[in-house]
Amino acid sequence: MSILYNTNSSLIPKFQRNNLHRESQYASRQNVAFNSKYEKNSDEYLKELCDSVWPKSLHNRIGRMNKTELAVNSFAALMVRNFMGWYGTKIPTSDDQFLILLFDLIQDLTADFRNVHMDYECLLADELPMILSEHLKVMRRVWKEQNPFEQYCKLTFYQDEYPQLITRHLKLPLENGSCLQSDFLEALFDDLIWGKVMDRALEPYFILHAITKLSVKTSDKHIHYWSLQKLKQAIASSGKILARMFSVDKKQPTRQQQQQLRPFLHRYAFTFLLEDLSMLHHRKPGLFAIAKTLQYWATKSSSIDIILHNLFYNFITTRLTDRSNWQHFFLTLRQLLFPNDSEMGPSANIAVGAEFEALKIEARDKLWQVIQSKYIDLLLGTTQDDVNEWIEILSKDKRCNKLFCFRIINCLLAQ
Incomplete structure (x- = not known):
């Protein structure tokens, strides 16, 4: 071959x-x-x-x-x-x-x-929430349209840039003047990776199936009764959190470096959560005022800020840099795209019509159960209409989600 x-x-x-x-x-x-x-x-x-x-x-x-x-x-x-x-x-x-x-x-x-050295805190708490916020705002305007992708492109202009922008960036270190190699790489990225592979991975059927599966898994962990075993687990979890508040890894930024970082509560993730996603300032202005006041005073304390930086590093950064997690990711991705470990093809029949609508309803209901079990609806004012809107946005047109993913990839390359 x-x-x-x-x-x-x-x-x-x-x-x-x-x-x-x-x-x-x-x-x-x-x-x-x-x-x-x-x-x-x-x-x-x-x-x-x-x-x-x-x-x-x-x-x-x-x-x-x-x-x-x-x-x-x-x-x-x-x-x-x-x-x-x-x-x-x-x-x-x-x-x-x-x-x-x-x-x-x-x-x-x-x-x-x-x-590679990547600033995961900046990436996950600032840049990705900003990209997600822009995508969410546009999709809220267009998902009810007859042709949402066309309207999405008119509002973002991303279609004129992607995926060619990413392909050019990836080809740059490999350029040697060979037209054959250049054409091959363009076909490899544009046709296979950004074409067949991404179309397969972003199929709404798989996204909804993943939401349902994760929601069920989360609900199973949330048991509404107390036992000695559960009390022991709660104490152990609390002790683990306290330990990670103050533990420092050799690869972690020093205290002086952390103090030079942007205050953790000034990251855009909190604006996205409180304003863009939940719109708490419209639904519960009193609670929003309390949250912003607490955020303001917490940023004044360097000790609290260092604790938050430590928690992010110990809970998120360490997981992203753990080789076993990347191993599991690529094994799962291979099984999704190549179920028989031979030709690329579907491992299951893609639901359409009434079957697909039933899958959307199931994903919406399971996600709503998780939100209620975690009292997110009381804290952020989330409603069933919000959940229905999120499901519709994710499943309306995978081409919109594809452009959204291109922006994320571009952000990763910039890092």
Whole structure:
């Protein structure tokens, strides 16, 4: 499975004579599950999956990979197989150089990502809430329109920039003057990653299914009775929170560096939560005034500010930098996009019509149950109409959500 570089090669007529036979063989392989004697997602299984895609000269390097590297590389290998495999049926060659270069590129990108320093607090508490706020405000205006995507584009102008802006940014470090490489990378990013992969991942059916699943999981944890075991768990959780308020990691900013940071309660996440999402200033102005007063006085205390910075670092930043979480993410993403570990395809029939509407109602009801169980409706004035609006925004048109994700990716690249 590779690509032929010289279109004038004398090998082409030979391959063209057998073209129909090759394409029929390729079609017969589609949707056939990858078979292995090892347990799915075990280290041995992932190594065997990677070996089935990459040339034999790379198998020793694959055998030395750790769990996280295997999870990332197995996903990347299937991406390459689905994209490069199409060319393999058209113009095959025994030259493995291009695949080896792709493998090296993936390894370099993985290493760069591990070594990158990212300000997660700024990203998650400032920049992403701002992007989400803009998206929410526009979607509230257009989701009832006949063609919400067209209106969304008119109000944002994002369609003229994405995904070309992101592709150009990613191609820049790889430019070497080769038109073939440039065209390949554009096709890889624009057609496969920003096209098929994102369309699949942002399918409203999967988003609603995930909301329902997470809501049920959260509701199951919320038990409305007291027991000795639950009391012990509450005490242990409180002790863990207190410990993380004051614990300092070597990688964490020092006290002097924290004091130079923007006050935590001045982050845009709080404005988004109190004003943009819940509109508390309209629904409960008295409670909103109390919240803003407490926010103002809390920012005056450097001790409280340091505690909040510590909590964010110990609860969120450490989880985002934990390799096991990234391993789980790529394993889940691979199973979503490649359910049979072969060709990209749906693992379930996508609900449409009345079945899809029933799924929306279920997601709305389960989410509303969580909001009530956590008393969010009393604190922020959230109503069932709000929940219904959120569900409609998420499921109305995935093209709007796609542009929203492009902005997030652009923000990550800027970091």
